[in-house]
Amino acid sequence: MKPVVEDKMVVEPFSVGWDPKDGVMDNPDNHIERYLKNLTNMWIDKNAVEQYLKEYGNTLVYEVYEKEIPHRDGEIQFCSSITHPGKIGKEYFMTKGHFHARRDTAEIYYCLLGKGYMLMEKEDGEFYLEEMYPGRTVYVPGHYAHRSINVGENALISLAVYAGDAGHDYGSIETSGFKHAVIEKDGKPRIIENPRFGKMLE
């Protein structure tokens, strides 16, 4: 991060190159990579995590490319979100998921490539699951934690766009998890209740 007083930072017009085939940004300010070893607690089947690590090593589950935009109201943040294909046991590769720090802020995902779902869940457990495929736009209202889930053979790539001062709150999901999970059953994605809900860190 640049040492700036964020709400004073001035951004001039710019454009950014972005390959719609692999979601890789030409000249990102940040490239965030999330590897399995740092995501061991977020899956239903803990043994399957160990098994996966033994078999395939520390694997890149998802990554994000972004430009640095001031974190202030009225701004627009955007990033390329890339969730790689794979499964931990029966559970598909997915992002950590998060609420926005400012809970009432929305986000949209425009799917560029791949096949998956956006799981959206309120603190009271109310949830929606929307399909993601190229050309589909998913609207995530405020107050919904959200997570991308890749059920396809290739990377699930979206352009994510959200309010400038939304911020991220990963903590409550890391601790409690989502109440629902998407797993493979008979070769198809199914939604189930997460048996580890409320105790992801145990």
Add this chain to the structure above:
Amino acid sequence: MKPVVEDKMVVEPFSVGWDPKDGVMDNPDNHIERYLKNLTNMWIDKNAVEQYLKEYGNTLVYEVYEKEIPHRDGEIQFCSSITHPGKIGKEYFMTKGHFHARRDTAEIYYCLLGKGYMLMEKEDGEFYLEEMYPGRTVYVPGHYAHRSINVGENALISLAVYAGDAGHDYGSIETSGFKHAVIEKDGKPRIIENPRFGKMLE
């Protein structure tokens, strides 16, 4: 428009189908069409407008598909912006262009198809021109009026995303215009000073 108190309107999660090949939304709340007869004042060459209307009739210059999202801070508005190919004299088909009513709000355009430019101009005349082509994301900061200009043979299609309470101010552009214009010269797009700047309605 639905008869709702906008800041009380609750939006549930949803997704929307959107053909990346033609920018047409499956189930839009609004479809805005801008025909040449309602845009006669925005071109440099007024005689060329008359000539175009005689030759081709009242032509669709650009159109927008959008879902209805509450106009409030923290929300995200999005639409599909489609500028058709054509020229009025030497000047390319383009959108009216606008400031945001709330001047400090940003917007991004993700280009899906076509070839063009985003012209961004401050009230003091400072301007930027960014190329638009598939996969390119243009960031329009607050305080810049912005207009899409199609210099290609096919439609210029973008996904536009902006702050929930940005609003639109078309009035100042309708009256004064942009200080700069993009015209064809020797078969190529060139930027020139707009000779009608400040007197578009005369």
